[in-house]
Amino acid sequence: MLAASCSRVRAPALAGPPAASTPIPEGVRKSLADAGLAGARPRPVWRNTAGGLTFSIASGGGAGPVDYYVKWNPQGSGESLADEVDRLNWLEGRHAVPVVAFFTADRAQEVLVTRALPGESAVSRRWRREPADAMRALGVGLRRLHELPPDECPFDWGVQHRLRSVGAPRESLGEAPPVDRLVVCHGDPCAPNTLLGDDGRFLAHVDLARLGTADRWADLAVMSMSLGWNYADHDEAVFWQAYGIDPDPVRIAYYRRLWNAADEA
Numbered sequence: 245m246l247a248a249s250c251s252r253v254r255a256p257a258l259a260g261p262p263a264a265s266t267p268i269p270e271g272v273r274k275s276l277a278d279a280g281l282a283g284a285r286p287r288p289v290w291r292n293t294a295g296g297l298t299f300s301i302a303s304g305g306g307a308g309p310v311d312y313y314v315k316w317n318p319q320g321s322g323e324s325l326a327d328e329v330d331r332l333n334w335l336e337g338r339h340a341v342p343v344v345a346f347f348t349a350d351r352a353q354e355v356l357v358t359r360a361l362p363g364e365s366a367v368s369r370r371w372r373r374e375p376a377d378a379m380r381a382l383g384v385g386l387r388r389l390h391e392l393p394p395d396e397c398p399f400d401w402g403v404q405h406r407l408r409s410v411g412a413p414r415e416s417l418g419e420a421p422p423v424d425r426l427v428v429c430h431g432d433p434c435a436p437n438t439l440l441g442d443d444g445r446f447l448a449h450v451d452l453a454r455l456g457t458a459d460r461w462a463d464l465a466v467m468s469m470s471l472g473w474n475y476a477d478h479d480e481a482v483f484w485q486a487y488g489i490d491p492d493p494v495r496i497a498y499y500r501r502l503w504n505a506a507d508e509a
Contacts, residue, residue: 259290259291259292259293259436260290260291261288261289261290261291262288262289262290262291262297263288264287264288266288266291266297268286268288268299269297269316269353271316271348271350271352271353271355272286272297272299272314272316272355273286275314275346275348275355275357276301276314276357278346278348279345279346279357281301281303281312281357283303284301284302284303284312285301285302286299286300286301286314287299287300287301287302289313292323294317294321294322294323295317295318295321296315296316296317296318296321296323297315297316298313298314298315298316299313299314299316300312300313300314300360301313301314301357301360309360310360311359311360312345312357312358312359312360313342313357313358313360314355314356314357315328315355315356315358316353316354316355317353317354318352318353319349319350319351319352319353319354323453324354324453325347325349325354325355325356325453326347326349326354327453327454328356328451328452328453329344329347329356330399331399331452331453331455332344332358332452334397334398334399335452335455338392339388339389339392339449340361340388340446340447340448340449341448341449341450341452342358342359342360342361342448342450343358343359344356344357344358345357345358345359361439361447361448362441362442362447363439363440363441363442363447363448364439364440365435365436365437365438365439365440366378366381366382366435366436366438366439366440366474367435367436367474367475368440371440371444372474372475372476374444375475375477375478375479376478376479376482377440377444378435378440378444378475378478379471379475379478379479379480379482379483379486380444380482380483380486381438381440381444381445381446381447381486382435382438382446382467382471382483382486383482383483383484383485383486383487383488384445384446384486384487385438385446385447385448385449386430386433386438386463386464386467386487387486387487387488388446389427389428389429389430389449389463390425390427390428390429390460390463391427392427392428393428394426394427394428394457397428397455397456397457399455399456399457400456400457400458401429401431401454401455401456401457401458401462402456402457402458402459403420403458403459403462403502405456406502406506407502409506410505410506416505417498417501417502417505418498418501420498420502421459421461421494421495421498423459424459424460424461424492424495425459425460426457426458426459426460427457427458427459427460427463428455428456428457429455429456429457429458429459429460429462429463430449430452430454430455430463430467431452431453431454431455431456431458431463432451432452432453432454432466433463433464433466433467433470434466434467434470434473434474435467435470435471435473435474435475436451436470436474437449437450437451437452438450459495459499461492461495461496461498461499462499462502464487464489464495464496464499465495465496465497465498465499465500465503466499466500466503467483468480468483468484468491468496469500469503471483
């Protein structure tokens with residue numbers, strides 16, 4: 245399970261696998277001990293654009309299967325693992341997501357431990373080589389999330405909420421198009437945040453700290469934008485067909501502007 249965050253129109257410069265020699269924050273070691281995993285050896289697998297790190301854990305030893313992931317964020321990064329915990333707990337039993345095993349936060353950092361799922365990121369080496377399967381899984385997974393009843397979701401990711409969060413004036417983005425369909429949105433639907441099973445089918449979503457209700461195009465615009473960053477040779481039409489909709493250029497353009505405004509804030 246990788247945690248990644250989309251950036252502006254160009255691919256993120258800082259997100260990606262960190263060096264194997266990446267220091268393990270002391271807060272990670274302490275949290276593993278508190279979670280009963282004191283003997284585990286964390287292996288760095290991802291660094292996000294906010295400076296947060298994700299580590300894999302094989303509790304049975306280095307050669308054993310990965311059974312936990314640890315996410316670490318420094319306080320003040322602009323990312324909130326506490327928000328992610330709230331959303332993962334709400335999604336449990338409703339949609340395929342990791343199960344929270346342990347969470348702690350102090351004035352310096354947040355640490356979240358989740359149970360591993362039997363799959364790989366949609367941008368792993370295998371699925372970059374098989375982009376058609378990845379496109380289908382991305383579309384199917386997002387559609388399943390969007391089928392959740394939005395009136396049951398206690399979280400908001402709508403235009404007004406996002407404009408207040410980033411302090412962006414409405415005039416700079418133009419008028420928001422009418423809501424096409426209100427759904428439960430992922431909030432950071434870049435391709436790395438979808439997991440695929442070994443059979444190439446959608447398995448789960450990760451990195452859900454921004455999940456909330458919004459027009460479905462808020463997710464669709466960003467996920468489709470991320471495809472070109474992650475797949476050198478792909479047919480975007482496969483994604484749209486798997487989701488079950490044709491692209492809406494007006495809504496796509498608006499929600500990409502809104503995404504970029506938040507990223508630049």
